Amino acid sequence: MSSADSSSLHPSTVVVALCRPERNADAPLNPPIVLSSTFVGDGAPAPGDRVYARYTNPSWEPLEEAVAELEGSDHPALAYASGMAAVSAAFSLVPIGGTVVVPASAYNGTVGLARTLAEDGALSVREVDPANTEDVIAALPGADLLWLESPTNPLLDVADVPALVAAAKQHGVLVVVDNTFSTPLRQRPLELGADVVVHSATKFIAGHSDVLMGLVVVADGALRTRLAGRRTLAGSVPGPFEAWLALRGLRTMALRLDRAEASAAELAARLEAESALSRVRYPGLASHPHHARAAAQMSGFGAVISIEFEGGEDAAVRFVRGLDLFTPATSLGGVESLVERRRRHPGEPEAVPVSLVRLSIGIEHVEDLWADLQRGLRAAAGTAGAA
Ligand SMILES: Cc1ncc(COP(=O)(O)O)c(C=O)c1O
Numbered sequence: 354m355s356s357a358d359s360s361s362l363h364p365s366t367v368v369v370a371l372c373r374p375e376r377n378a379d380a381p382l383n384p385p386i387v388l389s390s391t392f393v394g395d396g397a398p399a400p401g402d403r404v405y406a407r408y409t410n411p412s413w414e415p416l417e418e419a420v421a422e423l424e425g426s427d428h429p430a431l432a433y434a435s436g437m438a439a440v441s442a443a444f445s446l447v448p449i450g451g452t453v454v455v456p457a458s459a460y461n462g463t464v465g466l467a468r469t470l471a472e473d474g475a476l477s478v479r480e481v482d483p484a485n486t487e488d489v490i491a492a493l494p495g496a497d498l499l500w501l502e503s504p505t506n507p508l509l510d511v512a513d514v515p516a517l518v519a520a521a522k523q524h525g526v527l528v529v530v531d532n533t534f535s536t537p538l539r540q541r542p543l544e545l546g547a548d549v550v551v552h553s554a555t556k557f558i559a560g561h562s563d564v565l566m567g568l569v570v571v572a573d574g575a576l577r578t579r580l581a582g583r584r585t586l587a588g589s590v591p592g593p594f595e596a597w598l599a600l601r602g603l604r605t606m607a608l609r610l611d612r613a614e615a616s617a618a619e620l621a622a623r624l625e626a627e628s629a630l631s632r633v634r635y636p637g638l639a640s641h642p643h644h645a646r647a648a649a650q651m652s653g654f655g656a657v658i659s660i661e662f663e664g665g666e667d668a669a670v671r672f673v674r675g676l677d678l679f680t681p682a683t684s685l686g687g688v689e690s691l692v693e694r695r696r697r698h699p700g701e702p703e704a705v706p707v708s709l710v711r712l713s714i715g716i717e718h719v720e721d722l723w724a725d726l727q728r729g730l731r732a733a734a735g736t737a738g739a740a
Pocket residue numbers: 435436437438440460462502506531533534552553554555556565566567684
């Protein structure tokens with residue numbers, strides 16, 4: 354693969370320029386998809402050889418190298434079959450009987466996995482409010498792993514990552530940051546001292562709601578070797594086509610995120626003036642309780658907004674049903690705007706209010722999105738027929 358010297362390039366160039374085949378005559382511009390479950394070997398010992406497509410795969414490598422570059426790691430990322438496979442891989446670093454500190458309001462799959470492992474007796478879980486730094490620090494003594502997701506899905510709470518990393522180091526606790534909402538274009542947890550970064554690449558990285566994939570990035574080479582060995586044994590690997598699609602999505606992530614984020618900032622500000630809403634959660638708003646913290650550790654505030662309704666769950670349901678352009682569907686980070694009342698999921702953490710609706714802002718024209726939100730607000734108020 355061609356790896357142009359990336360040290361002087363901006364991240365928006367890195368996503369486009371890196372990890373392409375060598376520039377030889379007639380070489381393809383894009384890395385090819387390699388559809389092979391096995392690779393030729395001659396009987397000699399094969400350390401470092403490909404061997405078999407569950408061990409390593411030429412179709413994953415450009416994506417793994419590009420994401421490592423973006424996250425500021427010297428070691429290739431590890432691609433997984435889904436974000437949850439990546440989350441599970443990070444949890445597998447906890448010894449049997451160990452202790453994990455987890456945000457009570459993190460993504461429901463992550464909280465669900467932690468609770469299930471605790472029920473099975475595999476580990477102990479301490480659930481904390483990630484925005485309450487003292488609360489998290491108090492839970493660290495004797496723990497093995499601190500899980501951070503910042504901002505959280507869907508409350509958009511922001512953890513003080515540098516302060517928590519510093520405290521975790523003092524207690525010898527490994528720190529994992531789920532960076533799905535920020536992407537490496539807005540937050541680089543390894544630079545803030547974290548040990549492991551996890552992504553649901555299904556979201557902003559792939560960006561088109563057509564791929565399920567996860568990624569793990571680590572600062573330490575020995576940890577990468579350990580995770581790679583476990584991935585081979587667990588078999589939690591992505592298909593070549595998924596990896597190719599995710600890399601294709603990554604090429605436009607900077608453009609997509611710039612556009613969606615600008616619209617999210619504008620729409621959050623307008624929604625704040627709506628009396629039907631009891632709360633608008635967006636880290637870019639000055640009213641967000643952790644706005645200053647977010648501004649200090651992130652270079653942008655992302656494209657997800659959560660809103661809560663004065664009229665409770667019923668108003669929230671009417672709002673979702675009243676929208677035309679926003680599609681009611683779970684997930685986020687795609688080119689198309691999605692809307693979801695999160696407590697429709699039985700497994701959603703209780704910390705999430707029943708009237709909370711998550712908006713994933715896509716790349717449509719902002720005025721069309723605003724017109725749709727107004728349509729939804731009229732439906733929520735029961736005045737849908739009015740002008
Ligand atoms: C923050 C976060 N982490 C992890 C996941 C799991 O990712 P996947 O759905 O790709 O398994 C999600 C999914 O929504 C998420 O929002």
